[in-house]
Amino acid sequence: xxxxxxxxxxxxxxxxxxxxxxxxxxxxxxxxxxxxxxxxxxxxxxxxxxxxxxxxxxxxxxxxxxxxxxxxxxxxxxxxxxxxxxxxxxxxxxxxxxxxxxxxxxxxxxxxxxxxxxxxxxxxxxxxxx
Amino acid sequence: xxxxxxxxxxxxxxxxxxxxxxxxxxxxxxxxxxxxxxxxxxxxxxxxxxxxxxxxxxxxxxxxxxxxxxxxxxxxxxxxxxxxxxxxxxxxxxxxxxxxxxxxxxxxxxxxxxxxxxxxxxxxxxxxxxxxxxxxxxxxxxxxxxxxxxxxxxxxxxxxxxxxxxxxxxxxxxxxxxxxxxxxxxxxxxxxxxxxxxxxxxxxxxxxxxxxxxxxxxxxxxxxxxxxxxxxxxxxxxxxxxxxxxxxxxxxxxxxxxxxxxxxxxxxxxxxxxxxxxxxxxxxxxxxxxxxxxxx
Numbered sequence: 001x002x003x004x005x006x007x008x009x010x011x012x013x014x015x016x017x018x019x020x021x022x023x024x025x026x027x028x029x030x031x032x033x034x035x036x037x038x039x040x041x042x043x044x045x046x047x048x049x050x051x052x053x054x055x056x057x058x059x060x061x062x063x064x065x066x067x068x069x070x071x072x073x074x075x076x077x078x079x080x081x082x083x084x085x086x087x088x089x090x091x092x093x094x095x096x097x098x099x100x101x102x103x104x105x106x107x108x109x110x111x112x113x114x115x116x117x118x119x120x121x122x123x124x125x126x127x128x129x130x
Numbered sequence: 131x132x133x134x135x136x137x138x139x140x141x142x143x144x145x146x147x148x149x150x151x152x153x154x155x156x157x158x159x160x161x162x163x164x165x166x167x168x169x170x171x172x173x174x175x176x177x178x179x180x181x182x183x184x185x186x187x188x189x190x191x192x193x194x195x196x197x198x199x200x201x202x203x204x205x206x207x208x209x210x211x212x213x214x215x216x217x218x219x220x221x222x223x224x225x226x227x228x229x230x231x232x233x234x235x236x237x238x239x240x241x242x243x244x245x246x247x248x249x250x251x252x253x254x255x256x257x258x259x260x261x262x263x264x265x266x267x268x269x270x271x272x273x274x275x276x277x278x279x280x281x282x283x284x285x286x287x288x289x290x291x292x293x294x295x296x297x298x299x300x301x302x303x304x305x306x307x308x309x310x311x312x313x314x315x316x317x318x319x320x321x322x323x324x325x326x327x328x329x330x331x332x333x334x335x336x337x338x339x340x341x342x343x344x345x346x347x348x349x350x351x352x353x354x355x356x357x358x359x360x361x362x363x364x365x366x367x368x369x370x371x372x373x374x375x376x377x378x379x380x381x382x383x384x385x386x387x388x389x390x391x392x393x394x395x396x397x398x399x400x401x402x403x404x405x406x407x408x409x410x411x412x413x414x415x416x417x418x419x420x421x422x423x424x425x426x
Binding site: 054056057060062063086093096097 | 196199200203204208210212213216229232
């Protein structure tokens with residue numbers, strides 16, 4: 001059975017693009033439209049990989065990533081950030097939240113700034129989870 | 131209460147990032163989450179004879195908004211804030227109301243998207259429509275002061291216009307929840323000229339005394355919460371006098387409760403919140419009574 005990959009993004013065009021890449025490469029795709037929905041699916045499905053956007057309604061990828069990496073049972077799930085938000089901003093925001101008293105969190109496994117070519121995305125997923 | 135999460139409505143005409151920055155003082159009152167919303171007017175992408183639905187135009191307009199929101203979001207994320215965004219196609223007010231409900235925001239911030247006279251006759255004012263459909267307080271933000279300077283502390287010295295209604299009481303509660311960023315509140319009541327017509331001098335003085343006493347009681351509520359407050363009684367046209375008081379007292383914004391008249395009544399007779407929102411030079415915070423407004 002193929003490995004499960006959760007895509008968390010509010011843009012239906014991006015979801016369609018990533019799902020196509022995943023299915024063409026033999027992965028099972030799961031979808032969530034925001035961080036809140038993403039965490040619910042993660043807890044229920046325990047995916048092998050999460051592909052995460054940052055700027056979304058309800059709950060951003062920054063908050064979701066922090067929640068994920070602060071949960072002992074989920075923190076080992078690898079994450080590829082796929083976003084229009086710069087990596088520098090992601091790191092600075094996590095530093096700011098740590099400075100406000102939250103626990104520090106590790107950097108994501110891979111950070112890709114949109115857009116991405118399908119071959120590059122497929123290759124990256126393969127490198128992370130095989 | 132308090133303002134932890136706000137919905138920032140921008141059509142990229144009146145409100146830009148500097149308008150949002152001017153609200154960052156709210157962080158002292160607990161603000162930690164900003165949600166942007168931009169609504170592409172359906173008419174801009176609607177079906178055209180010989181062209182069909184303008185999908186290319188929709189993508190262009192949405193991406194233009196996305197580029198701006200990414201830039202704004204980066205600045206806020208780096209300050210440790212939580213940020214969200216909606217870029218939608220449709221009618222402005224229903225989309226704002228729906229996003230405000232979904233996100234459960236504490237405040238909607240909007241510019242004044244003025245409709246044409248013809249549109250107002252048929253559809254009414256957008257601000258009033260928003261207040262009628264949403265139970266959330268609405269700040270019609272005008273971030274440039276009459277002096278031409280940026281109003282970067284709009285909540286510092288609000289002027290509360292009270293008519294003793296349930297909505298006015300709600301506005302008092304709302305302001306108390308913002309006490310960390312308020313230096314002083316000017317509380318005014320305007321006795322309309324019509325309400326004094328036909329009274330003797332003695333009766334007018336009695337009304338003045340009663341109103342003064344109620345104003346003082348309202349100020350006492352604020353003082354008990356550690357907020358400096360001063361009462362003022364004005365007489366005349368309500369909207370004009372509220373504006374005059376805001377100028378005279380150096381207010382940073384006008385705050386009023388709103389009960390939401392029925393759409394037809396408002397359209398033909400006008401309303402004080404609508405006039406303040408659309409005509410005043412000051413940011414205008416309108417606080418509804420709470421609960422869904424259905425209009426009539």
